[in-house]
Amino acid sequence: MDFDERTAPEVIKVLEEAKTRHVRVRIFLGNTETGEVWMEEHDVLGYIGNSMGPVKAPILLYSASSIGGCAILTHCILAVRDKDRWLYKHPLWKEPKLRECRDTMPKGYIVGVDHLEGGSWVRVANFKSVSQADRYVEFMHGWRMAK
Secondary structure, eight states, X not given: OXXXXXXXXXXXXHHHHHHHHTOOEEEEEBOTTTOOBOOOOSSOEEXXXXXXXXXXXXXXXXXXXXXXXXXXXXXXXXXXXXXSSEEEEOTTXXXXXXXXXXXSOXXXXXXXXXXXXXXXXXXXXXXXXXXXXXHHHHHHHTSSSOO
16 A cells, blocks of 8 residues: 555554454544544544555545545544554544533433533534433544444
């Protein structure tokens, strides 16, 4: 695979091993200078593959049998996890700070999840049940592989 020149050697090794072993991974993207995650929830879970063009860029495939997927910003990877363990954590990795709240909820929702960003709590999601909120928090921390 052809990686962005800014990609850490440890990340290259982990992604190549995940591709070879056909293991499903969860990728955490963020700022590699601060270790802050971007709180991405989509296009972060799947199998590692490579594009079909002359440049074999790493892509994330939804399933092992997928034939196309999205390109991975390999130089922005802060952590990689499979279902059992962390495969890589950036030296500055900061686990996202999340909390469940029940104040100022939109109609039809009973619990929200806030993320601490730059010293302020910011609402990132609202849910109709506490179990949905719990699953979201677990997914965003890497404790579960699906929402």
